[in-house]
Amino acid sequence: MAGEHKVRVLNNDFFKLRKxxxxxxxxxxRVRRVRRRRITVIVLITAIVTVVLGYQIxxxxxxxxxxxxxxxxxxxxxxxxxxxQSNLKQKVKRLNEQDYLEKMIREKYYYSKKGETIYSFPxxxxxxxxxGK
Numbered sequence: 609m610a611g612e613h614k615v616r617v618l619n620n621d622f623f624k625l626r627k628x629x630x631x632x633x634x635x636x637x638r639v640r641r642v643r644r645r646r647i648t649v650i651v652l653i654t655a656i657v658t659v660v661l662g663y664q665i666x667x668x669x670x671x672x673x674x675x676x677x678x679x680x681x682x683x684x685x686x687x688x689x690x691x692x693q694s695n696l697k698q699k700v701k702r703l704n705e706q707d708y709l710e711k712m713i714r715e716k717y718y719y720s721k722k723g724e725t726i727y728s729f730p731x732x733x734x735x736x737x738x739x740g741k
């Protein structure tokens with residue numbers, strides 16, 4: 609009998625009210641804990657979704673910038689090739705002209721007409737005059 613409690617709880621209004629208040633406080637504490645857990649879970653899920661979507665947006669912007677720079681480089685290359693093609697077409701057109709072809713062959717390869725003498729000077733830049741540069 610040493611471990612037995614000899615205290616007996618009275619079943620009056622005071623103890624009933626105290627027991628009821630204790631139960632209400634316990635219930636409020638459980639509700640607060642549940643709400644805190646829910647808020648924590650919602651905040652964590654929102655943070656995770658925000659981070660994932662932010663990463664996707666940043667990654668998409670980086671890819672778009674990369675593609676734009678590749679497109680710009682390709683356009684510049686295309687313009688260069690187009691200019692070169694037009695220059696080559698002009699050269700072909702000029703090579704089809706008899707006068708230009710004769711002049712170019714005479715200056716570049718030192719061909720001469722019958723009875724004509726060609727003199728070559730050290731600082732002669734005859735190739736540049738033929739090419740039109």
